[in-house]
Amino acid sequence: MASTTPAGLEIKPRHMDFDLPDPLPRHWHSGDAFKSHLFDAMSVLFPDGERFFIDSVRQFRDQITDPVLKEQIRGFIGQEGHHSREHLTYSQRLRDLGYDVTAIEKRAQARIRFTQKKFPAKRQLAATAALEHITAIMANGLLTDPRTMEGAHPVMQRLWRWHALEETEHKAVAFDVYNQVCGSRKLLRRAMRMATFFFVLDTFRGLVHMLKVDGLLWNWRVWRDGIKWTWGKHGVFRPLLREYLDFFKSDFHPWQHNNLDVLYEVRKEYDPQPLAHAG
Template identity: 80%
Template sequence: MASTTPAGLQIRPRHLDFNLPKPLPRHWHGGDAFKTHLFDSMSVLFPDGERFFIDSVRQFRDQISDPVLKEQIRGFIGQEGHHSREHLEYSNRLRDLGYDITTIERRAQARIRFTQKKFSPQRQLAATAALEHITAILADGLLQNPEALAGAHPAMARLWRWHALEETEHKAVAFDVYNQVCGSRKLLRRAMLMGTLFFFLDSTRGMLHMLKRDGLLWNWRLWRDGLQWTWGKQGIFRPLIGAYLDFFKAGFHPWQHNNLDLLAKFSSEFEPAASTAA
């Protein structure tokens, strides 16, 4: 299928120093443990996950002849590499607070090693394209909905806006590479189902661990309010369901969800430090 990636879209890493607070406030998201650990648990998965994304795309880089896509791959690798480094530092801040981050990391690392050993390169790339769609719609929700980061520590909110911005920019790169070297929709849909299962399983496990360490695992008010904030009538995740399901449609491409307006709105926050080369 033809790519609908906007012409002229530039994908370049922004080399920023976020100066994450040290120590990190235990409940940096407005004093709310549920909101904080929802973000924390996803963040712990990113360093290893994004290195996997880079590796899966690199396996096919030499098969791509389109100079535009080749340049986008360079930008994708640069952005994901920087994301991995920043979220690794974020994980270290969580480790300093007494959370067992190492166990969470090892579980994710074991699954990645299994995937790389047992699955074909095409299937690994399909997994990357699927998970990039999940991160893209989460990024879109974060940038679209001010409630997602309302009350958060300014440095942490800035980190998440930066990550969301760059996930939006490169959301179709792995997808476009996959379509050029494989293109099987059946394999892509299967990868999405598996990726969704393990992403939410791993992030939920991490969240439960952190809440348990805080002594809040059985606080029913926290769960009531948190589930209302995420999946309730005005919940931050509820509007993303349709965008998620679009992935399973024949002929879907990530840039059919055209949110260039968000790039224009938020990129200026980081533009002074933007890299001039991928």
């Protein structure tokens, strides 16, 4: 079977309306500028990124014969589309606070246009599979380590947990499509190196911009505490490094990181009638 998502795991979009606070608290994550703007900077990248993911997978949908994977592609597209909508609202809240979200978006949009114009479709799909792995391991960290969202505004916490849940549900879809239509691990590894570089660069640029607007760019305590929280001895990102590197193994597959138990537990927060548990 082409799909390697665990049997019985449905991938369906949830029609959420988070009613984000308006105005958004400037430092909505535990009163901390670094934590808040790290998430803000990633969020601004999501709408254009997710449209790119959808386009990349959609180009190969007609080549997929496995009915299960075809249905999962439908769910993937639906989930990513809803993510874009919510994060566009989030971006508007950031604009209202005086951040130049448009400049951040334009950089990402220009790179996506370049990628779609210059790179073959299979390479675009490889980039999607790589970025989906990055979002999947970050999603798992958010859902399993309480410190990641500790002290955050409740509505923002709910938004990010929902996004992390759905990223976990569909984490193997683009990868499985890629394996069906190409499968080159060399291309996949090259795509991951590029994807990592630009994701880190764009997120860092967004973080710097927002701290600058806040007048905190040169506040060494903000950077000291932020780096300690992310990459320090007990930093929330440090445990993700090993999972990230697994992607470069020749036999890697996203569901080797089996977090179904976490997924089904978090689903209870969002599904009035939980979707069927895989038997």
